[in-house]
Each structure stands twice: as structure tokens, then as C-alpha cells.
Amino acid sequence: MGCVHNIRVPAETSTWSIAELAAEYDVTLRTIRFYEDRGLLTPERRGTVRIYHPRDRVRLALILRGKRLGFTLDEIATIVDMYDREPGEEGQLVYLLNQITTRRAELEQRRRDIDETLAELAEVEARCQADLKTLRAE
Amino acid sequence: MGCVHNIRVPAETSTWSIAELAAEYDVTLRTIRFYEDRGLLTPERRGTVRIYHPRDRVRLALILRGKRLGFTLDEIATIVDMYDREPGEEGQLVYLLNQITTRRAELEQRRRDIDETLAELAEVEARCQADLKTLRAE
DNA sequence: CTCGTGATTGACGCTTACGTAAACGTAAAG
């Protein structure tokens, strides 16, 4: 540090090291490598070192979102792979459309679950605040 | 079977056996017993046999909804226990209100995740159908 | 050369959420 000239800028083609990606998305290196093991990420290798491109970054974001939604990594794999597919043949397209229908149904069920839960939490909260008021009035 | 009289109706006070509950919610007996182990269900015991009351039934439904939302059983426990609490003292009420705030934030994040995913699925679907049209036009 | 930093590949461990027998009890039906 302190040596500003001769910094090795990675050709400005926006790539990341595994540590940079880990820091950005707040996951461990282990996690990122695990996702690679499971075929969810396929970073470039420069020698033995992993180089992550924008595509990998996007996929990592998608994976983490999928996790927040409670999907398993296997399910996430099928979802994420839908995003950057080749045009494909008819059978493949039909399969994809079916997958989409399935996933959409799941997600809509989850949204209903969320809305119900939020409504009930609001009720509980109201009761809590009413009880608090009563307590403090005594 | 075939013997219709002398059926032992359970006093009509609406209770269920473990098998009935399992069938209704499409889970295994093992699962229900596991939830009891984790303190999520506390059925009555008639001798050694478990008897489930409406309260248990409601809690099971809440547990399963929590699972669909991707919460762990520990998290589900704190959520479900919020529903049937006693009025409680002030500290308890404040704790509960904080829990509610936390859970609400999580749920709202998940809803955003869902909406984003649904939007992207719609895009993928549109591309798929466009590709299909092209294929079939050739 | 040596050190520090950051990377790599195993490989074993751990928690969660059950599955899956094994071995047994009980009570009604045939």
C-alpha cells in the first residue's frame, strides 16, 4: 500500500476474486466454492485461481435470493439455469414453460402465506399494544 | 366395517388421532411426533396415546405455513408461540413487539424477492414463447 | 530469502428435519 503506480488493474473488464465476491454478498469462500461444487457457479480459472465474471456475479445474487425464498440448491439450479439458456429446441422450451408454471404456482402460494402471516402479526401487535396501554394506565 | 351401531364417537368434542391429523395435512406421523419433540405441539395424552385438540390442529397448520415460508422450526416456534400467549408483563410485551418488527421485515423482504422472481419468470416465459413461435413458423 | 497475504484442495464435523426400521402395547374384529 502507498505505492499507487503500477497497480495491476484487471484489464478493467470487471472480474472479481472469490474474496471480493464473498465480501460483497456477505457469504464465506466456502459457500461460494460449495455452490461451484454443486454446479451453480462456473468461474474462469486462471491457472488454479478462480476468476468471477459479471455472469457469475448475477448468478450468485440469484442463488442467494432463491435461498431467501427457501428453495433448495437443486431447485435454485433449475431456476437459475432458466435465465441463461440457449434458444433451444422445442422439447426443451416446453419443459421450461412447465417449470415456469410450477415455480410460479409455488411462489404465489408463498405470497399468500406471507400476506396471511403479516395480517396475523398485525393482529398480535395490536393486542400487544392494547395490553401495554392497559398496563401503563394502571 | 359393516357394523354401524356402537361406533365410538369421541364425545363430539372434536379431537383427532395422530393419523387423522397426518392424513389431513399430508405429513407423516414421524413429522408430527418430531414437532412435539421440538416443543411445537403438546397434545393431550390419554394413557400413552396422543389426542390432538383444535389448538394443536391450528398450530400444525401454522407450523406448515412457516415451513413453506422457509423458516426453521426454531423460528417457527417463536412465531407460533406469539399467537397464543398470556397477556403478559411489560418486558414480555416489548420483546414480542420487537420480534414482530423483525419477522415483518423478513417477510417483506421475501415478498420483494418473490415479486422480482415472478417478474423475471414472466420475461423468460415470454422469450420462450417467442422462440417457440419462431420455431414453428420455420 | 523470508514473510505476509490470499488463494487452492481435501476431508472431517455439525445441525436441521426428518426417514426408517425394530420391538413392543392395546383393543376391536373374526
Add this chain to the structure above:
DNA sequence: CTTTACGTTTACGTAAGCGTCAATCACGAG
């Protein structure tokens, strides 16, 4: 009595999703 259905506990097994070493390599700075 025997079978059948339904229940019980105990306990080991398993898949997912990483955590946590350990051993090793590569490289730039001092």
C-alpha cells in the same frame, strides 16, 4: 386365540448446507 389396525418409544441413518481445520502453493514487498 389370532389377526389386523393403530399406536408407542428408541435409535440409527441420511441429505443439505455449509464450518473448520490442515496442508500446500504463488506472489509481491521488504
